[in-house]
């Protein structure tokens with residue numbers, strides 16, 4: 676019984692099992708993600724996270740021994756999958772949402788991941804935590820483009836990280852919530868470029884993924900953002 680006066684959150688564990696559908700390999704990976712029964716954004720898994728985690732699963736050979744940072748991780752399904760695939764992982768969420776940072780830690784615990792670093796990183800802020808990060812190979816962001824007023828802050832953080840790690844890539848999934856939203860001008864402003872990645876190229880063009888019906892009929896898209904070295908800002 677909790678006598679501290681603080682309410683104990685109600686937690687439900689969701690299991691995601693990634694498999695190779697179109698090959699004969701027996702490989703599979705199961706991870707368990709604790710979700711908190713709370714309406715805040717970072718307390719449960721979003722459809723974008725399942726799609727990004729599927730991309731990581733399909734690129735698991737590339738991830739081994741790479742250093743990976745997840746932004747706006749919430750309950751951290753992609754970061755947990757990256758870690759289970761052999762990457763050295765850092766999870767982050769906003770400094771003003773300590774409960775989300777707790778979720779990052781709880782997800783690591785649920786999967787026996789003791790080596791994963793968790794720190795607060797607020798988009799658009801150059802903080803000591805941001806400056807202390809090691810060299811990165813991949814930055815992840817699942818459903819971080821959901822509030823147009825935050826788009827530039829997200830890209831500012833990404834641009835900062837890609838400038839410090841010129842060979843790194845930002846792998847991100849987003850939900851198309853309005854045809855009016857675009858990051859093209861912001862990519863240009865921050866010297867970034869993007870390539871759209873078809874969901875069919877990594878077997879994610881399905882309503883059910885990893886045993887989860889979360890993707891459903893949501894319009895989830897994926898892109899890879901890198902530092903711009905040529906004139907084009909978006910190779911779609």
Ligand SMILES: C[S@@+](CC[C@H](N)C(=O)[O-])C[C@H]1O[C@@H](n2cnc3c(N)ncnc32)[C@H](O)[C@@H]1O
Nearest residue numbers: 716717720721724747748749769797798817818
């Ligand atoms: C839509 S949720 C996505 C959570 C998780 N990535 C997923 O896909 O399941 C957005 C996440 O971004 C985090 N976030 C929102 N504003 C932020 C900010 N300014 N800086 C850092 N993280 C932020 C939220 O706390 C939340 O975890």
